[in-house]
Amino acid sequence: MRRPEPIARERFLKEDEILVSKTDRRGKITYGNERFIEISGYSEEELLGAPHSIIRHPDMPKVVFKILWDGIQKGNEINAYVKNLAKDGSFYWVFASVTPSFDPKSNAIVGYFSVRRAPESPKLEKVLPLYDSLLKAEQRGGVAASEAILDEMLKKEGVSYDEFIHSV
Template identity: 50%
Template sequence: MAEIFLTPDSLITSKTDLNGKITYGNDDFVRFSGYSEEEFLYKPHNLIRHPDMPRIAFKLLWDTIKGGQEFFAFVKNLNKHQQAYWVFANVTPSYDSSGKIIGYYSVRRCPSKEGVKTLENVYKQLIEAEKRGGMEASLRALQEILRQVNMTYENLCIHLQKQGKVSGWYGV
């Protein structure tokens, strides 16, 4: 499968409704996803989900943003032309004037190469756990990894984006 790479100045942004259907995508979203606005508007954001992404990562995402918190993660996407591309994603809730969540806003940047390398290995382990025992097994595997590094999932992702690796931890 072919892979494409974001440039340091890439800034992919999109908005979704409460159910994850795309309501906006910027020019970089169009460029990297390969979909025209007509093709992606009001479609589920998982339109670009890569099969190498563990389901537990998206469960954590939804649990976090529905709770009103922002979420950070390395995500491997798959565009319309079957080209993979990694992003460092930040997803935040959008609020109306009364403080009610009305949708979600996502900004994706060029990920650190070391972070991609590390999380690609982590995600492979989580997918294998999901194949053996479903989401519960994947969550247990992720919890063990996070215990080893003494970080939350988001903190691990932020650290890998900034530092490229976790000192003294050699991953999976």
């Protein structure tokens, strides 16, 4: 499926709305609630089996997804502010909480569960300059360059990524 060209039209979640999706271990979508399907602009048939990255906006620094994947593959819950890309090219911001799903018998990770809600504007405004600098570093020197900037900032603040996200 061809990725849409981003356009400067923002979609908004209402404060009480929740987007839910589930994926398998490789990130292929196995479930999306009605509101997730609606805001993404894709049909349920288009989403099921597609990689969750189908909604990844090119303005998002890849290092954020690296942190997310590293954390959830270790069995941790990870939170992040994420700019998503809808099928028509519009975008929408979310505060995402991603957790692994475990097999009850073996305790092995069998997939991932993501719950997303509207981000609080003041917090998002604090994240935007960081994401901008990470993206610029990534464009110059790849994910390693943006990861170095993020690691330095977190070290300076004396917090983990998750602590930072919750403290903004």
